[in-house]
Amino acid sequence: MKTSIATVSISGTLSEKLAAVAASGFDGVEIFENDFLTFDGSPAEVGRMVRDHGLEVTLFQPFRDFEGLPEPHRSRAFDRAERKFDVMQELGTELMLVCSSVSPLALGGIDRAADDLRELGERAARRGLRVGYEALAWGRHVNDHRDAWEIVRRADHPNIGLILDSFHTLSRNIDLRSIRSIPGDRIFIVQLADAPRIEMDLLYLSRHFRNMPGEGDLPVVDFMQAVAATGYDGALSLEIFNDQFRGGSPRAIAEDGHRSLVYLMDRVRRREPVAKGALAMPDRVEVLGVEFVEFTADRAEAETLGSLLGTMGFHAVASHREKSVTLWRQGRDHGGVNIVINTEQQGFAHSSYLVHGASAYAVGLKVPDASAAIERSRALGAEIFLPEANEGEGAMAAIRGIGGGLIYFLDEADDVWSREFVWSGATPQGASPLLAIDHVAQSMQAEELPSWLLFYTSILDADKLAEVDIVDPAGLIRSQVVENASGTLRLTLNGADNHRTLAGHFIAESFGSGVQHVAFRTDDIFAAADHMLRSGFRPLAISRNYYDDIEVRFGLEPDFVDRLRDESILYDRDEDGEYFQIYGPTYGEGFFFEIVERRAGYRGYGAANAPFRIAAQKRSLRPAGMPAL
C-alpha cells in the first residue's frame, strides 16, 4: 500500500508540510496547486524538496473547469492545460487531476466531455503524462463517479483514467457496487476522506469539515472495500479540507492521517482478501477491564488523596517492592478496585508530576495478550513506552496516550500485584462499597478529540458513540464516549472549547490534557452513600432546584426524591434502566471521583446531569469572593 496525502490537508509552509508528511511515514504527496503557487521557488525546486524528503509527487491538482466548454473557451482551457503540463514536467510528476466543471459556461453531454478528455489524453501522452478525472459532488453536469467513469470509458484513451474520492461518492450515498465493476487499472488514484454526518451544503461540508477516515461518520471502509475488489493497488491519498487541521500541528495531523490509512486498510484486509499491501497486525485489543489508575503526587498530596480514597472505602494494602508506590484497594483480592499512588522522586511518574502536578497519569488495561497489544499499537504508530532495563523480566509495557500519559497493558494471566508488591498482611474487614472502575474521563482541547477517538478505536476493540454537547456555564464541552460491547472499557473524552469551562480550566491549570475524573461502580448507590458518609466522604452538593425538576421530569415519588436529595445523588433514566451518580469533592485543579450505579442495563453516562454537576463543581472550586471561573 502506497500512502499519500494532499498538501492542502495540513498547516504550515510547504517545507514544513513536507517534513511532517515524510516524518509520519507517507510515501508521497499530492501537490495542491495553491501550495505551489504561494511557494517562492521554481517547480523544479519543489520537486527536489519533495524528493529530498524521500517522497514522491503522487498527483498535481486540481485542474478546474476544463470539459464541455464552447469555443473560444475550449481552446483556452487546452492552452491552460499545456501550461500546467509544463509545470508538472518540471516538478517531476506524471499525474494530473481534472475535477468536473462547475463553470456556468460548461455544456453538458457525456460524449462532449469524453471528446475533450480524449484530446487532453493525446496531448498528455505526447509528454508522458496522465490525467485522472474526478466527479465533484457539486459539479455542474457531472457530480457522480458513475458518470465520470462513463466519460472516461468513452474517452477510451490509455492516458485518461478515473479518480475516485470517497467524500464525493459517500456524501451523495452513491451505491458502492458501481465501483466494483470498474477495472482497477483504469482508476489512476484514490482519494480518501471522511466527514461528519451533518445536514449541510456538500461544497461547504467538503471544504471545511472533512476529516481522516475513521474520524467521521461516512462508511469509508465500505468504499475502500469496493475499491480493493477492483484490484486497484495504486496510492491511497488523503485529501482533507478541514479548518481545524489547517490550524493544527503539521506533525500531529500527518501522524493521525497515516494512522487512519493503516487502520482503514487493516479493516479492509479483514473483509476483502484481495486488498493489497495492508500491514498484517494483531486484532484490535480486547480490554477485559481497567485494572488500575495510577496517580503521581508529592508526599503531602499523596496524603490528601489517600484520605479522600479512604472516605470511599479504599485501604492502603501494599507497597511496591522497590519504588515509592502504594496500592489502594477495595473489594476482592483478584479483581478489586485498584488505585496506585506513585511518589517516586525520579523516573517517568516524577517527570509527569513536574509537568502536570498531582494527576492520574497512567491507566492499566487488562488484556488477553499484552505483547500483541503492543505490536498492534506499534503498527498504528503509537509511541511505545518500554520498561527501563533495571525493571527486569515481566515489567509492563505501555503506550503514550492523551497528554503524554501512559496506558499500560497487563496480561490477563499476570498478577502484577503479587509479583511487584509487598502486602501489609491485614486484609481490610467490612463491606466495600465499590465494585469496579466504571469509566475514566479525559479532558482535552476540542480539536484533539478526533485524534484521540481515532487513536483509541484503532488500537482497542471499542467504538465511539455519537458526540454529545454538554453545556458548561462558560462554554460548550464536546463529549464523546469510547466503549466496548461488554462494558469492560468505558472512556469519556471531553473536548473543551475554552479555558473557562471546568474541563478547560483543568487543562490550562494542569498544563495539558489528562484524566479528569474516575467513576467507580457500585450495585447499591444508597448503601455506598451511607458507607462513604460514615467514613467522612463529602459529596458535591447539588442544587435543590435540580431535585424539583427531576421529580416532575421523570414522575418520581416524592419520598424517593427526598432520599436522592439528602444523599446528593443525581438520577437519570433511559429506555433500558436507571442511573445514579454521586460526585466527590474536587481535588487539585478540578480532578474528581464519581460513584455510579447502573440499573437494568442503563448504558449512558448521565449527560443530562452534567450541567448541574458542573455548576455545582464550579461553586465549590471558587473560593468565596472570587469571580467565577
Ligand SMILES: O=C(O)c1ccc(O)c(O)c1
Ligand atoms: O473542493 C474542491 O474544489 C476540490 C478540488 C479537488 C478535489 O480533488 C476535491 O475533492 C475537491
Ligand SMILES: [Mg+2]
Ligand atoms: Mg478529491
